[in-house]
Amino acid sequence: MTPFGERLAGVFATLGQLCVGIDPHDYLLDAWGLPRSAAGVREFGLRVVDAAAGRVGILKPQAAFFELYGAAGFSALEEVLTAARAAGLLVIADAKRGDIGTSAAAYGRAWLEPGSALESDAVTLTAYAGVGSLTPVFELAERAGKGAFVLSATSNPESFVLQTARASVGGESVSVAGLVAGEVSTFNRSAAHGHDRAPAAVGNIGLVLGATKNLTDYGIDRDALAASPSTPVLAPGFGFQGATFAEVRPVFGALTPSTVVAVARSVLSAGPSGLAAGIQSQAIELGDALAASR
Numbered sequence: 043m044t045p046f047g048e049r050l051a052g053v054f055a056t057l058g059q060l061c062v063g064i065d066p067h068d069y070l071l072d073a074w075g076l077p078r079s080a081a082g083v084r085e086f087g088l089r090v091v092d093a094a095a096g097r098v099g100i101l102k103p104q105a106a107f108f109e110l111y112g113a114a115g116f117s118a119l120e121e122v123l124t125a126a127r128a129a130g131l132l133v134i135a136d137a138k139r140g141d142i143g144t145s146a147a148a149y150g151r152a153w154l155e156p157g158s159a160l161e162s163d164a165v166t167l168t169a170y171a172g173v174g175s176l177t178p179v180f181e182l183a184e185r186a187g188k189g190a191f192v193l194s195a196t197s198n199p200e201s202f203v204l205q206t207a208r209a210s211v212g213g214e215s216v217s218v219a220g221l222v223a224g225e226v227s228t229f230n231r232s233a234a235h236g237h238d239r240a241p242a243a244v245g246n247i248g249l250v251l252g253a254t255k256n257l258t259d260y261g262i263d264r265d266a267l268a269a270s271p272s273t274p275v276l277a278p279g280f281g282f283q284g285a286t287f288a289e290v291r292p293v294f295g296a297l298t299p300s301t302v303v304a305v306a307r308s309v310l311s312a313g314p315s316g317l318a319a320g321i322q323s324q325a326i327e328l329g330d331a332l333a334a335s336r
């Protein structure tokens with residue numbers, strides 16, 4: 043299986059860096075004329091898949107909105123994931139999983155193991171139990187051509203105190219966000235040297251860095267993370283949370299070429315009839331903004 047980082051780079055080259063979130067909020071289900079039920083989120087997800095196919099390369103279903111409906115919701119999510127992958131879209135499951143290593147390993151298998159019911163191309167993870175607790179997920183991702191994105195500097199206002207708290211590592215003071223980022227990039231670097239292939243330009247394990255943040259304030263060293271193999275970034279925070287596409291390069295700097303730009307509500311609010319055109323125009327707008335800031 044082609045490594046996730048290579049597949050991501052391939053999608054960027056053909057369809058650009060936009061990623062559409064599948065976040066069926068109650069108010070969106072209402073606006074789309076869909077029921078607030080498992081059948082509603084299933085239909086919502088499948089319509090996003092249809093509208094996205096051929097216009098963008100990446101989808102990010104938010105698991106929470108499906109879990110809300112229990113087993114029927116998970117079944118709906120399975121169908122949406124299968125449809126998205128069958129349409130050739132790269133799927134980042136936004137499940138934000140994390141636990142001690144043995145349980146983290148099971149989460150990894152649930153979302154990334156080839157043939158699993160919820161198989162996705164990548165999954166979002168939290169490192170509160172320590173980045174090392176996620177090693178089994180990283181290793182599975184490496185073996186199976188999958189990816190993961192670990193929360194580092196999240197887009198929400200509440201993230202600041204915890205993620206900028208300082209830790210002492212080998213006598214050096216680093217932020218919690220910077221510590222997570224450093225450990226993920228170290229993993230990518232050692233994984234790249236652990237096999238015979240030429241090192242890929244983009245690693246397989248990435249970071250979630252909010253577009254609403256000044257990454258320097260969070261102790262993130264963008265240039266270090268961009269050194270080969272560049273750490274992939276999942277960047278939410280556009281549209282409803284305030285960031286604009288013109289800010290991609292100023293915020294992400296050297297990481298811009300390996301950044302997935304995620305939008306959900308700002309494009310989903312176009313409604314089912316305007317969705318395809320909305321996705322298309324945001325993809326063009328992002329491409330133009332990136333070209334203009336080169």
Ligand SMILES: O=C(O)c1cc(=O)[nH]c(=O)n1[C@@H]1O[C@H](COP(=O)(O)O)[C@@H](O)[C@H]1O
Pocket residue numbers: 063065104136166195196197198250251252276278279280281282283304305306307308
């Ligand atoms: O991991 C994420 O995608 C994520 C991380 C983060 O720091 N902030 C953040 O908003 N998200 C997710 O991105 C989506 C928000 O998209 P918008 O509707 O575009 O604001 C939700 O699914 C969030 O859970």
